[in-house]
Amino acid sequence: MPTDFKLFAFAFLLSGYSVVAQAQKLPNATPTEEGMSAQRLSRIDTVINNYVKQQKIPGVVALIARHGKIVYYHSFGKLDIADNQPMPLNAEFRIASMTKAITSVAIMTLYEQGYFLLSDPVSKYIPEFKNPKVVTRSSSGDSAILVPAKSEITIRQLLNHTSGITYGDALQSAYYSKAGMTVGLLPTDGNLKQKILALAKLPLISQPGQEFHYGMSVDVLGYLIEVITHQTLDVYLQQAIFEPLKMYDTYFTLPAEKFARLASLYRLNENGKLEKVTKYFPYPAKQTYFSGGAGLVSTAPDYARFAQMLLNKGQLDGVRIISPKTIELMTSNSIGDLFIFNPFKHNGIMGDKFGYGFGIRTQRGVYDELESIGAFGWDGAFYTRFWVDPKEDLFAVFMSQMDSYWDENLIGKFRVLVNQAITN
DSSP states (O other): OHHHHHHHHHHHHTTOTTTTTTOOOBOOOTTTEEEGOOOHHHHHHHHHHHHHHHTSSSSEEEEEEEHHHHHHHEEEEEEEEETTTOOOOOOEEEOGGHHHHHHHHHHHHHHHTOOOOTTBGGGGGGGGGSSSSSEETTTTTSEEEEEOOSSSOBBBHHHHSSSSOOOOOOOGGGHHHHHHHHHOSOOOOHHHHHHHHTTTTTTTTSTTSSSSOOOOOHHHHHHHHHHHHHHHHHHHHHIITTOOOOOOOOOOOOOGGGGGGOOHHHHHHHSSSSSOOOOOOOOOOOOOOOOTTTTOOEHHHHHHHHHHHHHTSSSTTTEEESSSHHHHHSSOSTTTTTOOOOOOOOOTTSSEEOOSEEEOOOOOSOOOOOOOOOOOOEEETTTTHHHHHHHEEEEEEEEEESOOOHOOOHHHHHHHHHHHHBBB
């Protein structure tokens, strides 16, 4: 174990930290004090309440902060409909792909310590990724064939989803299914090492660096963290991100004493009615597969502390997680002229370009709504979203729990409603 981690772990134990530590919330302010209109923010209440009343979603927690202070923090609807439990402000949510931003920051903390370069081949640290193959159509087009990749996958390409690794798209699907690959949303046997070493043997969907394809690249980064630190991913995230930021409600395995705060997951059935989904995360069962791309559970105030750290260019409450230059790097276009393709969502919604861990808005007139150039963020498969707006010194977090629900009519309107409330 590197010396830095030994010292941190020792200090971590001396700190007396435990799972019962109280979650820390950012300071509050009135909207007017931070240049926003309370009357205009109330439009969020109207829109979300209408969706809840029409039973299109079960419930929501929404949080907005500007200039480092929370100006809006409301809950709506139910934690569980059948139990008639109101949605608490500190509800736990399955944040799915919002996990990716956290894992991306975590791997960059190791980059800053000199453990690797972004241009390094992944196989330098995980030899099983040596000599990758690419699946493509035969010249006749009637079968799939494997061809050697023209280059190795680099760490940079994992961070910006140009590695050719997906969730099992198109021609890869049969290979991924046979190997038992997972998106990280379902309970998964085994551990991260076993899955990533199996993934390393599977063909890529494109030549490394040539196309953007969303998928398990960040899960590979999670395993790379384990290889470098000789710790499991859950332990490193706890030490490097959650404990320093006082994110005491963010976990891969939700403690039994917090299970009552976990929002139930719903979907719209064929009749358009909300129906409870029970297959995901059967807490309080302990998780052993730590998906760096999709596995975390968190709360709006916890994720707000992570977002505020990003907005503060890498630090919060005097504790620096990552440098301002690294934040600048992570929130700059790293894919050139490539287009963000995400088979699960409306393309371009969370940015027309991608950095390292975040979608970025770089241009007007194609996919943007009411938002700032330079805003960055991401969302999750169960209807969660966050974004950070450096220009307005603002961030927002939206948490709900819906399965297979890609309706921008609410979550997209939330961004518009936030930004229309800015008055100066």
